[in-house]
Amino acid sequence: xKKSKFLLILTLLAVFAAGCSTTxxxxxxxxxxxxxxxxxLEITIARAFDVNGLDPGFLTENxxxxxxxxxTLVKRDKEEKxxxxxxxxxxxxxDTTWQFKLREGVTFTNGEAFNADAVKYSLDRVLDPANNAxxxxxxxxxxxxNVVDEYTVNVVTKKPDPLVPTRFNxxxxxxxxxxxxxxxxxxxxxxxxxxxxxxxxxxxxxxSNVVLEANPNYWGGEPDVKKVTFRSIPEASTRVSALLNGxxxxxxxxxxxxxxxxxxxxxxxxxxxxxxxxxxxxGFKTDVKPFDDPKVRQALNYAIDVKSIVDKVLQGAAVQTNxxxxxxxxxxxxxxxxxxxxxxxxxxxxxxxxxxxxFSTTLDTVSWYIKNTDVAQVIAEQLKAVGVNIKVNNxxxxxxxxxxxxxxxxxxxxxxxxxxxxxxxxxxxxAILRSGESYSTYANKxxxxxxxxxxxVTDEAKRKQLYQEIQDEVLKDAPRxxxxxENQYYGVSDRLKWxxxxxxxxxxxxxxxxxx
Amino acid sequence: xxxxxxxxxxxSVLAVLGAxxxxxxxxxxxxxxxxxxxxxxxxEEQVTALRExxxxxxxxxxxxxxxxxxxxxxxxxNSLYYKxxxxxxxxxxxxxxxxxxxxxxxxxxxxGLLAGIVSAYKKNSLIDYVVNGWIFLTQSLPVxxxxxxxxxxxxxxxxxxxxxGNRGLESIILPALTLAAYPIAPIARTMRASLxxxxxxxxxxxxxxxxxxxxxxxxxxxxxxxxxxxxxxxxLEFGVMIAGAVVTETIFSWPxxxxxxxxxxxxxxxxxxxxxxxxxxxxxxxxxxxxxxxYHRLDPRIKVH
Numbered sequence: 001x002k003k004s005k006f007l008l009i010l011t012l013l014a015v016f017a018a019g020c021s022t023t024x025x026x027x028x029x030x031x032x033x034x035x036x037x038x039x040x041l042e043i044t045i046a047r048a049f050d051v052n053g054l055d056p057g058f059l060t061e062n063x064x065x066x067x068x069x070x071x072t073l074v075k076r077d078k079e080e081k082x083x084x085x086x087x088x089x090x091x092x093x094x095d096t097t098w099q100f101k102l103r104e105g106v107t108f109t110n111g112e113a114f115n116a117d118a119v120k121y122s123l124d125r126v127l128d129p130a131n132n133a134x135x136x137x138x139x140x141x142x143x144x145x146n147v148v149d150e151y152t153v154n155v156v157t158k159k160p161d162p163l164v165p166t167r168f169n170x171x172x173x174x175x176x177x178x179x180x181x182x183x184x185x186x187x188x189x190x191x192x193x194x195x196x197x198x199x200x201x202x203x204x205x206x207x208s209n210v211v212l213e214a215n216p217n218y219w220g221g222e223p224d225v226k227k228v229t230f231r232s233i234p235e236a237s238t239r240v241s242a243l244l245n246g247x248x249x250x251x252x253x254x255x256x257x258x259x260x261x262x263x264x265x266x267x268x269x270x271x272x273x274x275x276x277x278x279x280x281x282x283g284f285k286t287d288v289k290p291f292d293d294p295k296v297r298q299a300l301n302y303a304i305d306v307k308s309i310v311d312k313v314l315q316g317a318a319v320q321t322n323x324x325x326x327x328x329x330x331x332x333x334x335x336x337x338x339x340x341x342x343x344x345x346x347x348x349x350x351x352x353x354x355x356x357x358x359f360s361t362t363l364d365t366v367s368w369y370i371k372n373t374d375v376a377q378v379i380a381e382q383l384k385a386v387g388v389n390i391k392v393n394n395x396x397x398x399x400x401x402x403x404x405x406x407x408x409x410x411x412x413x414x415x416x417x418x419x420x421x422x423x424x425x426x427x428x429x430x431a432i433l434r435s436g437e438s439y440s441t442y443a444n445k446x447x448x449x450x451x452x453x454x455x456x457v458t459d460e461a462k463r464k465q466l467y468q469e470i471q472d473e474v475l476k477d478a479p480r481x482x483x484x485x486e487n488q489y490y491g492v493s494d495r496l497k498w499x500x501x502x503x504x505x506x507x508x509x510x511x512x513x514x515x516x
Numbered sequence: 517x518x519x520x521x522x523x524x525x526x527x528s529v530l531a532v533l534g535a536x537x538x539x540x541x542x543x544x545x546x547x548x549x550x551x552x553x554x555x556x557x558x559x560e561e562q563v564t565a566l567r568e569x570x571x572x573x574x575x576x577x578x579x580x581x582x583x584x585x586x587x588x589x590x591x592x593x594n595s596l597y598y599k600x601x602x603x604x605x606x607x608x609x610x611x612x613x614x615x616x617x618x619x620x621x622x623x624x625x626x627x628g629l630l631a632g633i634v635s636a637y638k639k640n641s642l643i644d645y646v647v648n649g650w651i652f653l654t655q656s657l658p659v660x661x662x663x664x665x666x667x668x669x670x671x672x673x674x675x676x677x678x679x680x681g682n683r684g685l686e687s688i689i690l691p692a693l694t695l696a697a698y699p700i701a702p703i704a705r706t707m708r709a710s711l712x713x714x715x716x717x718x719x720x721x722x723x724x725x726x727x728x729x730x731x732x733x734x735x736x737x738x739x740x741x742x743x744x745x746x747x748x749x750x751x752l753e754f755g756v757m758i759a760g761a762v763v764t765e766t767i768f769s770w771p772x773x774x775x776x777x778x779x780x781x782x783x784x785x786x787x788x789x790x791x792x793x794x795x796x797x798x799x800x801x802x803x804x805x806x807x808x809x810x811y812h813r814l815d816p817r818i819k820v821h
Binding site for chain 1: 546547548551552553554555556557558559560562563565566569595597598599600605608609612664667668671672675678679680681682766767768769771772775776778779781782783784
């Protein structure tokens with residue numbers, strides 16, 4: 001009796017197991033094809049995340065995938081210069097109006113015509129507060145978009161905005177087909193997007209991959225790569241293994257520890273994009289003692305040996321800098337002379353500020369940055385040498401994203417910032433230096449005025465000069481410990497020709513077959 | 517029997533409710549989804565507007581009551597990021613996780629039982645020590661490490677298997693081996709202990725007196741009596757696997773519920789995390805319930821505690 005019951009259970013378990021295992025999906029044929037098939041170049045790109053929607057107007061992550069399906073009015077060439085996209089030219093016609101002349105004869109891949117109405121529609125749905133578009137802040141300076149004629153639109157801004165062409169280069173300003181978008185609704189559009197871009201959507205297997213194929217009628221010419229699969233491989237070391245194993249052809253976010261593995265491989269190479277990442281610094285709450293005294297802030301800058309951190313801890317995965325602005329950003333004015341490593345001077349300044357015996361405080365750090373805990377520990381050790389006792393506090397990343405904008409982080413905190421795709425100083429520094437901004441812990445009336453002015457004058461020379469002045473004053477006033485700007489690394493199969501970009505985009509149409 | 521079943525069913529429903537409540541409050545204690553959904557540059561007004569439109573500005577108890585109400589109508593809400601039914605997303609991913617857990621449990625049971633039987637049969641011999649040592653080793657190695665080593669050996673060096681993804685049978689082998697590594701130990705240990713205990717029982721000595729050889733004694737009498745505790749361990753480990761595939765799925769980018777949970781938690785996608793945890797708890801609790809009921813049938817002496 002007992003025996004037969006037991007056997008029954010075992011059998012059931014086995015049958016269940018067998019039944020389940022056959023349901024496992026076989027791949028959608030996204031396997032990268034071998035070399036030598038030049039006619040039909042198919043590639044696989046592995047990123048750390050799957051997309052969670054493909055509507056460029058409502059993204060909650062970067063536009064690496066959707067930028068291949070859609071076009072923007074303005075594009076960036078290899079040198080990151082703004083060049084015509086769906087707009088053939090643009091000009092400022094008065095303080096608050098920019099006029100875009102649109103490319104004629106372009107159609108969406110469903111046959112819908114691209115025209116001024118499509119531009120207006122694409123922007124209106126993002127600007128409509130009822131739609132809660134996540135990246136509405138990227139275009140919040142825009143008052144309205146007016147159709148002048150079929151191929152001309154006027155963009156009217158609330159205040160003079162020098163960044164209009166830049167805004168029309170990146171999400172959420174990709175142009176969508178109005179008729180199709182209305183017909184299927186927002187949710188469905190995010191599942192099955194249609195654009196004018198070099199690639200059209202084929203399939204999205206959630207959690208695994210997105211497949212696109214070349215748009216044969218693309219206005220910019222048909223690209224070399226005929227089919228591209230974007231896979232998500234969250235674990236960094238697995239991504240590298242998949243590249244070395246030939247399963248994927250291009251990987252993003254290579255961690256610095258894996259550089260050597262790719263460099264020494266015979267099938268792939270490392271593409272280094274210097275200073276494409278965050279400019280990392282230690283922020284001070286400048287309204288809190290002892291950090292309200294510039295002397296203390298300067299002292300801590302003298303106490304840190306940034307060069308040794310970059311060389312020894314980061315193994316050269318970043319570049320030491322005292323510049324607030326990255327070299328590819330508008331407003332960059334070269335590398336200013338900063339604080340040398342001088343612990344004696346640090347002690348002297350601390351004594352002058354009334355802290356001859358130093359003080360104790362906490363430093364928050366977060367895993368977003370390369371070797372964040374090691375860097376924080378070294379900073380703590382170096383500060384200890386001048387009498388400042390630091391407790392390092394490693395905060396979980398989602399918590400940190402809530403903590404910092406609420407001003408609830410410790411008095412010293414590690415933060416990194418970049419111009420995220422805009423390649424303009426405004427995005428690189430406004431939010432972290434302007435008083436009252438949620439990520440800023442600095443308040444300096446003069447800097448505030450200059451930051452505000454720089455985002456509202458369109459004269460480029462004037463803007464450059466303002467950023468230069470801001471740079472000089474901030475360096476002296478030291479609301480932060482100046483550290484370094486991180487590099488970014490990609491792994492690229494030898495069968496492809498492509499290099500990483502500072503703006504972080506992966507325009508698949510610029511990838512071609514390798515140098516064999 | 518009927519009384520027992522009813523009582524166990526009631527306990528199970530309470531357990532599911534408990535899990536649903538716990539996840540609701542824990543996920544809300546750390547982090548603000550509105551803040552995480554928007555880019556850092558977003559203004560405070562924009563964050564507030566989004567929070568309101570998502571209903572997260574209401575008092576926690578009101579949100580909780582709404583959540584319970586919806587729970588009873590089977591509505592687990594839409595994922596904040598995917599903008600789709602959270603339950604649908606979880607159920608779409610569930611087969612991949614169950615496949616993986618099934619494969620892993622078959623490996624773990626086969627290896628675990630064999631190891632347990634052999635080491636019980638050859639108690640205190642060299643082979644017993646070797647088996648136990650090996651089990652001890654696999655259990656103390658982190659899952660993460662095992663996964664990466666397997667990828668290095670079988671994918672990168674030997675090119676036998678893919679590193680990651682889900683493309684049929686060959687891609688399931690490495691993640692299944694990784695996931696199986698841990699439960700082998702408890703299965704083998706329980707099997708060994710249980711068999712050794714049974715072998716000392718009166719009826720085994722009787723069968724020895726009847727002239728049966730040692731292997732046939734173990735196979736015919738020993739095993740069937742020793743299995744009962746092992747079944748419990750196996751079913752518990754299976755439940756743990758479904759819940760514990762998180763790390764394995766991440767290493768191998770296996771598109772199951774584990775990865776969905778990781779993503780949900782780091783985004784604070786409340787509805788998605790709630791739905792995942794709820795489905796997993798229901799599966800786990802159902803497995804425990806069925807095991808208990810079977811156990812109760814096999815051995816009616818077992819009572820509700």
